[in-house]
Amino acid sequence: MSRVLKVGTRGSKLALAQTEWVVNALKQKFPDLRVETVIIRTRGDVITDRPLREVVGKGFFVKEIEFALLNGEIDFAVHSLKDMPTDLPDGLTIAALCNRVEPRDVLVVRGWQGDESDLNEVVEHLPERPKVGTSSLRRQAQIKNAFPNWQLCELRGNVDTRLRKLDEGQYDAIVVAAAGLMRLGFQERIACVLPVEICCPAAGQGALAVEARVDDEEVLSFLM
Template structure:
């Protein structure tokens, strides 16, 4: 058994929370391990002047950490799973999917106003095309404004009065103790989350069996089924973090229910569908369900929607 583990992580407050959580949980199971953190600045942390949709999303928050993992300078990387591309670099693998936090999105607004109650042409801040698409399908009058930076920075911009409201993931807001600022938690019927939202993906080298054996203790089976189904759907649609695709999987007693959304950036065109599969006994079967739902969406015209978006990016 290894005596030391080095965790690679971004340096944002939320990323550090996630890395410290992982460290604490591993130490609880393996108190003899000396676990250290290595902070890595990623491309996504540096390029803050342009919208994510304009600079691409192929590993903006993960690739630089993965370089350290491949070079054996760290033993594992802790990511927000929603930031992890569906195709990991050769030699690396997501070994553990941690138990998921609440996957829903939330509204932070002036005066605690809910989405339907926001004034006409209200300035809504989000960096996500997925959120933009679903928001505009509900409220086409909203003035969507791009917002970048970590969670604390976004709250600073909001507090400075730049926006009437902003949309964030509940998981991050809760983990950094901003829950008292939530104006509304949006149900999945209104806003489907990003693929993998609320879960951590712990990435290791394929050939580092000792580390993989250690971090497997943090894998949550139900979360793995759901997230692998969602990620298979996204991969089959050839989407990414900055494509208007939302998905949510739930898994209980061998039954997987997967919901999905594909829409145009302006919210004028949107496809919703779902699939339910029973008797699942392996995560691979969950992936098959994700692919099957992707095929249903493609048959309804999802490819045409996504192709048009890719042309304009």
């Protein structure tokens, strides 16, 4: 194939790792396939000084990438499925869904030295009123219901940034998606997995979506 396919992605380590996984999977099936990665900054990457729920709009981590796809600047895109709105722009389709990894949320605790444990043991390790970081309103509401004495604090940033803020002592624990830690090789940081009865994960969490133009039959032939 003479055409070099361009894949669009955000520039975080997690986004790049996820895109690399998809590209490697494609090359295993099509060894001669040539793919170039194009990094695109989204609104969610730019706005870091306040919770996204305070900003009007949706698709904060995908919209700019979808614009580039519609304009022909890239040929396909890799997203975390949970970041995608339920309605796709006209002309685009989800061409592939990758195998889903652990979909649940996890608790990462500052100074935790043990192996992954159960929730009760981890809770006993925490202070009486721990500062727990998460910017997700979904997570905050569910955790507040289960643990009314926990102090829930805003936490933005990519996985590396969140772990750094935890280790610096800004929080006693943070709540993040297991999938992100696993894909970056940080699974040893998981203190415990949060049962879905306590913290139900976002729809599509742990899955990757590959988006393409509906009329690009050549690209779709590789992805579908």
